[in-house]
Amino acid sequence: MQTDLLETFLDLVDSRSFSRSAERLGVTQSTVSARVVALETALGTRLFDRSRAGTALTAEGVKFESHARALRHGWAEARRAVQPGAGQSLRIGIQTDLAAARIGDWVAGFRARLPGVAFYIEPDYSNQMCEDLLRGSLDFAVMFSPRAQADLHFTTLGEVRYRMVSSDTDRRAGLLAERCIRAAYSPAFEDQHRQLLPELQQAPLAAGQNAAVAGLLASLGGAGFVLEETAAALIAGQGFRAVADVPVITQPVYAALHLRHRTSPLHRRLLRSVQRHFAPR
Template sequence: MQPDQIETFLDLVDSRSFNRTAERQGLTQSTVSGRIASLETALGVRLFTRSRAGTELTTEGLKFAPHARILRHAWAEARHSVTPTGEAVINIRLGIQSDLAPNHLGHWMQGFRRYLPDCAFYIEPDFSAQMCRDLTAGASDFAVLYTPYASPDLHFTSLGETRYRLISSETDRRAGLRPATYIRANFAPAFDMHHRMALPELQETPIAAGQSATIAGLLSRLGGSAYLLDVVAEELIASGNFRVVTDAPIIRQPVHAATHLRHRTSKLHRHLLRVVQQTFAAA
């Protein structure tokens, strides 16, 4: 039984299509079929059935799926454990929601180094969906994210929320907003839902982006209006070129910590969680 067989099996569980799994993994369909056939031979059972409706798990496949996820995670941890870390005892891989990294990461690292002085850290700013996939696969140890994508392998803890404020170089009232100069922010599904409810007239715009730093750069160069993370909005307002749109609602975005279910009670992960909880409690 090979790690690539497990990875292909789990992708097929998700895609329910040999063609789609081949495309997603950059393989030929015959390679996907061969890996599944070899895995079935090793286990002595059929894992999938094919029909016009698609590819479905057999009863044995359903039973094997949770074990496959454990095997994939264990293999990733095994590889990680032998990765050179210099003088550090442990190398910790962190995922951080890209919009939170610039303003929170420094505070978090101070706390992480205080509690875990013998650890080395690799930090990857990213978006929620990819961070959840990395945690499930064992490619990441701990993440702070906006959207907790449901998975039987992941554990989420609510940390609090961040605030997004609408600012403009053109007006301080909602009636003065123009779709032609409005930059549509979309930081997460929850944010998008609240935005659609609050400002239905500003859904079709020429520019959209999903990161406050990017939007701030566009506003500084082009002018216009957009929602920004509170602290980023304050910096632009302080420049004297932007104003708060006073009758537009503040949009609040929930924030969560995430880790693999196997690690949720470990001492190391409790330290990581404590640091980010303290940061949000102070805020």
């Protein structure tokens, strides 16, 4: 199986840029293009449209995305299953913003509590993780936006905090919409942002990932909400300031699993492991 075709496709789904995916995958842009052509040829359809505005999935590409994720996971599971001493495995999804800073500590906790279990970890977004839990391609997930489904069970874990920083000012009065990057981390976050700063809703740039907002701020300057630990790094190393009179926005975090796993001792131990990281200190 040519898993590099799937990996390239899924990276492009995230990056929407052939050059950015080439950099992230450590290959040339022509290699990325060749892999996409090979996959499109095998499927008999176009998966991406390229224009000056960027790279976008076609309708067929949107349909293929969930299958590509399932194929990638299935191949990883197949490889693991045929290895000597293969045992039980769990497939865990983690909200992209949470994974960036916390995945190491969390996985260390999982392995300490479940030493005989192999883990497949995939950072993703809430809607996709809900779909994967329903399909059975994920066993457990930590996410921002629970989606009401009869077969899914959600537990509130706690919250993470996003702080507004700016390269221009430390006061709300000095913020300009044209110099702001509007963060769209979840529907709940967007609602809070809209109520808190209605004058900034016409910002020309928006992004739904902490790393993307931080990268845009570092390159372009301006203002935007980032995770508190990211804000501290921007303030310490890149000359940004906290916008003192703009409150922190809190984002609730939830654990999710299929109802059939609600009473499973294995899944309950996973839940306790994650809850420990949100316990008051």
